[in-house]
Amino acid sequence: MFFIQAIITIWQREVIRYLRDKIRIISTLFQPIMFLFIFGMGLQETLAGGNFSMDFIQFMYPGIIAINVMGVAFFSTISTVWDREFGFLKEILVAPVSRTAIVLGKVLGATTVAVLQALILLIIAPFISVNLSFIIVLKLFFSMALLAFSISCLSLLIASLMTTMESFGLLMQVLIFPMFFLSGAFFPLKNVPLWMTVLSKINPLTYGVDAFRQIILGPQVSAEVINSVALHSVSTNTLFLIIFSFIMVTIAVLTFDRNS
Numbered sequence: 001m002f003f004i005q006a007i008i009t010i011w012q013r014e015v016i017r018y019l020r021d022k023i024r025i026i027s028t029l030f031q032p033i034m035f036l037f038i039f040g041m042g043l044q045e046t047l048a049g050g051n052f053s054m055d056f057i058q059f060m061y062p063g064i065i066a067i068n069v070m071g072v073a074f075f076s077t078i079s080t081v082w083d084r085e086f087g088f089l090k091e092i093l094v095a096p097v098s099r100t101a102i103v104l105g106k107v108l109g110a111t112t113v114a115v116l117q118a119l120i121l122l123i124i125a126p127f128i129s130v131n132l133s134f135i136i137v138l139k140l141f142f143s144m145a146l147l148a149f150s151i152s153c154l155s156l157l158i159a160s161l162m163t164t165m166e167s168f169g170l171l172m173q174v175l176i177f178p179m180f181f182l183s184g185a186f187f188p189l190k191n192v193p194l195w196m197t198v199l200s201k202i203n204p205l206t207y208g209v210d211a212f213r214q215i216i217l218g219p220q221v222s223a224e225v226i227n228s229v230a231l232h233s234v235s236t237n238t239l240f241l242i243i244f245s246f247i248m249v250t251i252a253v254l255t256f257d258r259n260s
Helices: 002-020 022-048 056-076 078-086 088-094 099-128 134-159 165-181 194-201 204-217 223-229 234-259
Strands: none
Touching: 002 022, 002 099, 022 056, 022 099, 056 099, 056 134, 056 165, 056 204, 078 165, 099 134, 099 234, 134 165, 134 204, 134 234, 204 223, 204 234
């Protein structure tokens, strides 16, 4: 019971911190909207003459949601580095609280923040002619939570190794952009060089984008079109993210225990 209460307390702290930071909420919404409408509209006419088989903005939309989930999940765990620098983490560690509870509380807090932020982006759907039923939103919510949890575990693992916010932020930038462009959010990964295929297969964001795209656009386009851009089945994407999350959270607990 105390274990669960510790998780809830740490989770609550992370969520309250997010809700109180209005600038953070607005700024993390601006980037995906900018990508979708500026980058998407800029390339839409260019790709219209090719054999792209679907509206480019609709194609990008699931990827933009996945990128937003990843970005928010990554930077939500920066509080771990902040807490270490200002001594709050040390206060938690001297309390009779399991390290696993601390890790799960922070990861679940980052997951909740990332999912809440991504759900706001669903408001855009009617403006780009994407129809979202209750069932689609429900499936999407589960996939969002799974992707956010896996990225949060990876991010917390990295944060547990960092001693300053500057080093954490720099490493995040080094990781985030390759994950962006190797996820299939901006272009299909069916006919790309072998090295890109290999890197995309170990990128968790790839599986999130692929699942989101099939869930959102599956009812919108023909099976032939969705199969032309899909990499794996939704169940395969889900299984990968579950396994990845389990591995990352296990390593994060062990690393957090050793370095905190």
